[in-house]
Amino acid sequence: xxxxxxxxxxxxxxxxxxxxxxxxxxxxxxxxxxxxxxxxxxxxxxxxxxxxxxxxxxxxxxxxxxxxxxxxxxxxxxxxxxxxxxxxxxxxxxxxxxxxxxxxxxxxxxxxxxxxxxxxxxxxxxxxxxxxxxxxxxxxxxxxxxxxxxxxxxxxxxxxxxxxxxxxxxxxxxxxxxxxxxxxxxxxxxxxxxxxxxxxxxxxxxx
Numbered sequence: 001x002x003x004x005x006x007x008x009x010x011x012x013x014x015x016x017x018x019x020x021x022x023x024x025x026x027x028x029x030x031x032x033x034x035x036x037x038x039x040x041x042x043x044x045x046x047x048x049x050x051x052x053x054x055x056x057x058x059x060x061x062x063x064x065x066x067x068x069x070x071x072x073x074x075x076x077x078x079x080x081x082x083x084x085x086x087x088x089x090x091x092x093x094x095x096x097x098x099x100x101x102x103x104x105x106x107x108x109x110x111x112x113x114x115x116x117x118x119x120x121x122x123x124x125x126x127x128x129x130x131x132x133x134x135x136x137x138x139x140x141x142x143x144x145x146x147x148x149x150x151x152x153x154x155x156x157x158x159x160x161x162x163x164x165x166x167x168x169x170x171x172x173x174x175x176x177x178x179x180x181x182x183x184x185x186x187x188x189x190x191x192x193x194x195x196x197x198x199x200x201x202x203x204x205x206x207x
Contacts, residue, residue, distance in 0.1 A: 021192065023151050024159040032145040045137060047106035048119055050099035052157035056179055057093070059131045059154035060085050067107060068114040076100040084180050091180030166191055
């Protein structure tokens with residue numbers, strides 16, 4: 001088999017990259033990022049950050065949210081439901097008080113109507129921000145608090161609250177429902193709970 005010089009010199013796609021699931025944020029990371037966004041007065045980023053954590057949505061679903069999906073008559077709902085693009089199954093998520101406040105402030109600041117995207121593109125009229133743009137925003141968040149951007153990504157936002165809920169309750173079924181997974185096995189793999197639980201058990205046993 002013949003290989004060209006370019007093919008021989010081609011580096012592996014994963015060279016120098018962290019391969020595998022992106023890490024969830026820890027509570028101290030959440031506070032640090034949120035504080036920086038509040039101090040900088042970044043209304044959109046603050047609303048996006050808080051809603052990403054609460055909704056536990058994939059990036060493709062989060063960026064496509066419209067105002068009407070989470071607000072009625074300018075009042076942000078306590079719970080919302082969307083159809084997931086990947087599975088075509090509905091998922092319900094809670095919107096906490098702090099998140100409702102930041103979203104309301106963002107909607108008011110931009111005078112967004114119910115038929116507009118919640119996070120509209122700044123360069124393309126009538127479009128929403130892209131998942132790639134969302135990824136860059138997340139990268140900026142994590143680097144602002146000196147975290148390794150290769151270890152975190154948009155899935156970190158989806159995994160964060162789910163991981164915290166599991167650690168506090170050990171209720172896999174609840175996390176499965178919140179993530180909109182069709183099987184419990186998917187949730188186990190997604191959270192990596194078997195590995196985490198095994199390591200935790202090992203740490204508590206001295207020989």
